[in-house]
Amino acid sequence: MASVSLQHIKKIYDNKVVAVQDFNLEIADKEFVVFVGPSGCGKSTTLRMIAGLEDISEGTLKIGDRVVNDVEPKDRDIAMVFQNYALYPHITVYENLAFSLRIRRIKQEEVHRRVVQAAHILGIEEYLDRKPRALSGGQRQRVAIGRAIVREPAVFLIAEPLSHLDAKLRNQMRAEIILLRRRLDTTFVYVTHDQTEAMTLGDRIVIMKDGFIQQVGTPQEVFEKPVNLFVAGFIGSPQMNIFNADLIKEQQGRYTVVVQDLRLPIDADKCALMADRGVGSQAVKLGVRPEHAQIHFDNAPDTLEGTLAVNEMMGSEYHLHVITKDEQTIILRTPTVDLSEKQRASLKAGNKLRFSFPSKVIQLFDPKSEQSLLYS
Numbered sequence: 001m002a003s004v005s006l007q008h009i010k011k012i013y014d015n016k017v018v019a020v021q022d023f024n025l026e027i028a029d030k031e032f033v034v035f036v037g038p039s040g041c042g043k044s045t046t047l048r049m050i051a052g053l054e055d056i057s058e059g060t061l062k063i064g065d066r067v068v069n070d071v072e073p074k075d076r077d078i079a080m081v082f083q084n085y086a087l088y089p090h091i092t093v094y095e096n097l098a099f100s101l102r103i104r105r106i107k108q109e110e111v112h113r114r115v116v117q118a119a120h121i122l123g124i125e126e127y128l129d130r131k132p133r134a135l136s137g138g139q140r141q142r143v144a145i146g147r148a149i150v151r152e153p154a155v156f157l158i159a160e161p162l163s164h165l166d167a168k169l170r171n172q173m174r175a176e177i178i179l180l181r182r183r184l185d186t187t188f189v190y191v192t193h194d195q196t197e198a199m200t201l202g203d204r205i206v207i208m209k210d211g212f213i214q215q216v217g218t219p220q221e222v223f224e225k226p227v228n229l230f231v232a233g234f235i236g237s238p239q240m241n242i243f244n245a246d247l248i249k250e251q252q253g254r255y256t257v258v259v260q261d262l263r264l265p266i267d268a269d270k271c272a273l274m275a276d277r278g279v280g281s282q283a284v285k286l287g288v289r290p291e292h293a294q295i296h297f298d299n300a301p302d303t304l305e306g307t308l309a310v311n312e313m314m315g316s317e318y319h320l321h322v323i324t325k326d327e328q329t330i331i332l333r334t335p336t337v338d339l340s341e342k343q344r345a346s347l348k349a350g351n352k353l354r355f356s357f358p359s360k361v362i363q364l365f366d367p368k369s370e371q372s373l374l375y376s
Contacts, residue, residue, distance in 0.1 A: 002064060002077075002154035002187040003029045004050060009059035011045050011211075019045045021211040023059070032181055032188040034202035036195055037234070041208040044159060047191045051080050051157050063155060076155075079148035083160040085140045087132040087147075093119075094128040097146050111150075118146040121183055122176075138169045142176075149184065158190045162197065174200055195235050199223070207231050229285060229370040232363055238290050238319060240363070241330040245286040247364065247373075249279070257364070259286050260325055262304050267360045273374050274364075284373065287363035290319070290333040296354040297343050303354040306330070311347050322353055 009023040020042040027033050035043035048054040050061065052073035061069055068076050087096050097115045119125045122142040132140055141161055148156055161177075162170045174197060181188055181201075192198055198205045199219045207214045207222060207230075215227045226232035232240045245259040253275040255266040266274075296303050306322035309329065313336075320332040332355055336344070347353075364373040 003027060003062075004155060004187065004189065005060070005062040006046070006050075007060040007062075009046070009049060009061060010057045011042070011049060011054060012057040019211055020049070023213060025206060025213070025216065027187060027189065030185055030187055032190065032201060032203045033206060034190045034192060034198040034204075035206045035208060036192055036198035037208035037214075039193060040210075042211040043191045043193075043206075043208050046208075047080075047157055047159055047189060050155075050189060051078060052076055053080075077153050078155045078157055079151045079153040080157040081144050081148050081159065081161050083163055085132070085144045087140060087143060089132050092129055092131055093124065093135070093143050096132065096143055097128075097150050100147065100151055114150040114152070115146075118149040121149065121180065122146050137165050138173060141165065141173060145177075145180065149180075153186070155187045155189065156184075158188065160192055161190075162192075162194070170197075177201060196237065199235070205235075207234060209234075225372075225375040226287075226363060227372050227376040229287075229365050232287050232365070232372075236289055238331040238333070240287045240289050241293075241332075242365075243286045243288070243324075243328070243330075244326070244367075245284050247279070247282050247284045249281045255279075257284065257286060257359070257362070260304055262302060262356070264302075264359050264362075266362075267358075270359065270362075270364075270374060277373065279373050283367055285365040285367050285370075287365065288357045288361060290331045292361040293332045293334075293355045293357045295320070295332060295334050296356065297346065298354075300354060300356070303356040305352060305354050308347060308349055308351050308353045310349065318347060320347065320353065322355070 004027040006023050006025045009020060011020040012018050023046055035046060037043050045054060049056050056069050060067060063076055094115060097118060098111050101111045101114060119128055122145060124139065124142050127135060127139060162173050165173060178201060190201060202219060204216060204218055205222055206216050209230055215222055215231045222231060222235050226235065243259045245257050248256045250256055253271055255271050255274055257264050257266060306324040308320060309323050310321035312319035317333050317335050322330050322332060324330060366373060
């Protein structure tokens with residue numbers, strides 16, 4: 001049994017700084033959970049409390065059915081992969097993998113079996129006789145992961161493992177971690193500040209800010225149903241565009257939103273959600289993701305207008321930075337393959353640009369509480 005239970009966990013340092021506030025989470029056996037958030041949000045501190053590297057100020061931590069608040073790290077049946085690899089430079093890869101097993105006085109035959117098995121899983125058999133300095137960053141990261149694998153722990157704790165790698169290698173290592181998880185079929189708790197890693201790796205994502213959990217959900221849930229403005233802006237790249245708008249409650253439970261010159265009837269599903277919550281007419285923050293906007297190259301009705309400031313050519317798509325009538329800069333994404341040569345030529349800085357978006361893709365937030373009017 002490798003479940004992890006965090007009940008009302010709190011971390012207060014000696015200088016009275018509260019790093020983690022009332023953290024509650026149940027991680028199921030064999031689940032892959034990712035903690036994500038900006039620097040200083042408390043995600044790494046929470047991981048270190050699970051590992052036993054930080055004392056818990058308040059609350060209860062269980063691994064399986066055992067309360068481990070006061071259990072030494074070596075006795076928690078966990079293995080941790082650190083951001084900086086933490087390899088011993090003066091010994092070979094083989095000895096790095098075997099080191100923790102030898103300390104535990106495991107028989108040599110079993111040590112060899114586990115080392116060879118981990119090396120095979122990670123594709124590093126040919127590097128076993130090398131020392132870490134002779135390896136690339138990606139190879140060193142595999143060795144660091146392998147050192148955790150040989151321990152055969154109940155829970156893997158992984159802290160920012162890809163932050164030192166270049167973009168191409170990060171993409172490769174993300175895919176390898178996904179495959180590794182399938183092979184090992186155990187519980188993973190993974191920490192990152194990169195929302196792309198969180199979205200691609202996690203069964204569930206825990207989004208944190210200022211020591212508090214903001215939202216817990218599957219990648220699809222946090223992307224499509226953000227509970228507040230922070231989650232909406234943090235998840236997605238480029239981040240969600242936010243407009244000042246007015247929500248108007250019409251007759252028979254219908255709603256309309258007015259944003260700049262556009263009057264947009266809200267789709268029936270969103271109307272029902274707001275009606276059930278008793279939402280009335282009010283000022284709102286309207287969110288729409290860059291990929292959900294549609295570019296118009298004619299004077300189409302029911303559109304918004306802005307001035308194109310920057311056109312970023314990303315290969316398969318353009319990222320268009322547009323300044324709206326109220327001097328707000330937003331980003332629109334449009335695939336290059338959908339555009340004619342004439343349309344592409346018109347996407348120059350200083351040109352006017354019209355765009356729209358369907359109401360089914362918008363998000364609505366209260367401007368004071370910043371909570372979603374739909375999902376919080």
